[in-house]
Each structure stands twice: as C-alpha cells, then as structure tokens.
Amino acid sequence: MKISKRLQAIADIISDKSTVIDVGCDHALLDIYLATYKDCQCIATDINENALEQAKYNIKRFGIKNIQTVLTDGLNGIDVKPNDIVVISGMGATTIEHILANKPVSNKVIISAHNDWDHLRKTVTSLGYKISSEQFIIDKGKGYIIIEFVKGKSTYSDQELLYGPYLINNQNYLNSLYQGIKEIYDEIPDDNIEKANKKKRLDEIQSLLSKLN
Numbered sequence: 001m002k003i004s005k006r007l008q009a010i011a012d013i014i015s016d017k018s019t020v021i022d023v024g025c026d027h028a029l030l031d032i033y034l035a036t037y038k039d040c041q042c043i044a045t046d047i048n049e050n051a052l053e054q055a056k057y058n059i060k061r062f063g064i065k066n067i068q069t070v071l072t073d074g075l076n077g078i079d080v081k082p083n084d085i086v087v088i089s090g091m092g093a094t095t096i097e098h099i100l101a102n103k104p105v106s107n108k109v110i111i112s113a114h115n116d117w118d119h120l121r122k123t124v125t126s127l128g129y130k131i132s133s134e135q136f137i138i139d140k141g142k143g144y145i146i147i148e149f150v151k152g153k154s155t156y157s158d159q160e161l162l163y164g165p166y167l168i169n170n171q172n173y174l175n176s177l178y179q180g181i182k183e184i185y186d187e188i189p190d191d192n193i194e195k196a197n198k199k200k201r202l203d204e205i206q207s208l209l210s211k212l213n
C-alpha cells in the first residue's frame with residue numbers, strides 16, 4: 001500500500017504496536033497503513049460525517065479490523081491514555097490549538113499543520129510539551145512540517161519558536177522558506193512598509209544559512 005510522502009513521514013515516527021488516535025482522519029489512509037504494516041491499534045476520528053463514511057469504506061475495503069471510527073470534534077468523548085499517540089495532521093493551526101486546548105492529551109502528539117508554526121510551537125509547549133523532532137518534507141512540490149511533541153519542559157528562544165529548534169539548522173527548510181518569502185517580497189511595491197519587514201526576514205534567514213555552510 002502506498003501513502004503520500006507526508007503521511008509516510010508521520011507513519012515512520014510511530015513505533016510498531018502503538019495505539020494511535022488520528023484526529024481528522026478523513027480517508028483514514030494513515031490508520032490503514034499503521035494497522036496493516038505496524039500492527040497499531042487506531043482510533044480514527046473526524047468531525048465530518050462524509051469524511052468518516054469514506055474512512056469506514058476504506059477500512060472495510062482493506063479488510064482491517066483494529067481501527068475504531070468516531071464522529072466527533074477533536075478529542076471530545078475519546079478516552080485518551082498517556083501512552084496513546086495523538087496525530088493531528090492536515091489542519092490549520094487554530095483548529096489544532098482548539099483540539100488540544102479542549103482536553104488533556106497523551107505523552108506524545110504528532111502535528112502537521114498548514115500554517116502559523118511559530119504560534120503553534122508556543123501554544124503546544126505552553127501546555128507542557130517539548131519538541132522531540134521536526135521534519136521538513138516536500139511532497140508533490142509542496143513543503144510540509146511535521147513536529148513530534150512529547151511531555152516535558154524546554155525553553156525556546158523567539159527564533160527557535162519561529163523557525164523550529166531543529167529546522168533552524170535544516171538547509172532545505174531554510175532555503176524553501178527563503179524562496180517563498182522572496183517571491184512575496186518581489187511583488188511588494190518599494191514604498192510599502194511590508195517590504196522592509198520581508199527584507200529583514202530574508203536577511204535573517206540568509207544569516208542562519210551562512211552559519212550552516
């Protein structure tokens with residue numbers, strides 16, 4: 001079974017025989033992969049009825065038994081145990097923060113958000129987590145960040161929260177970030193204040209990159 005590079009990167013950091021709660025499972029392909037190849041027990045949840053129906057259809061199609069499906073908002077009604085791994089992937093940062101703020105969750109949370117990573121790092125670490133790994137992957141031409149949070153304390157500088165304590169040393173990530181900001185910078189008129197802000201950001205990324213060479 002082939003899953004996207006992004007979902008594969010998430011699956012790769014989940015140990016065999018884990019219990020996984022996949023919040024916003026949609027198609028449930030991650031759960032099907034984990035149940036099939038890693039002997040995981042999965043709880044696949046989604047807020048959207050149609051998405052969950054698709055998940056159920058796929059689970060049946062693959063003949064999987066150890067995936068439970070639940071229609072719910074975030075983790076509402078889910079009995080999360082400390083050793084469960086919570087995966088929240090493919091959503092905006094605000095939705096993810098809403099899901100985490102509503103309930104104490106497990107020792108390990110794997111997050112792949114669309115946006116606002118700095119805010120998300122700040123929020124999740126303030127809930128009593130530290131960052132144990134960060135990955136940047138490019139899947140079908142689009143960049144994705146995957147962060148693994150584990151229970152614990154750590155203090156991060158503003159720059160580490162902005163770029164990521166691991167990704168701040170990742171050349172591919174910094175280059176991709178630079179390119180994205182440069183494209184926006186090039187479109188901003190010279191007399192616009194935002195141009196100076198973007199220039200500051202580009203200089204900062206360049207300085208981080210120069211330290212890696």
Ligand SMILES: C[S@@+](CC[C@H](N)C(=O)[O-])C[C@H]1O[C@@H](n2cnc3c(N)ncnc32)[C@H](O)[C@@H]1O
Nearest residue numbers: 023024025026046047048051072073074089090
């Ligand atoms: C883009 S899909 C991502 C699917 C999969 N997790 C992935 O990474 O490929 C986002 C899914 O999250 C679900 N979702 C959005 N908000 C949610 C919430 N508060 N609770 C549960 N599921 C939610 C949506 O219905 C949708 O199926």
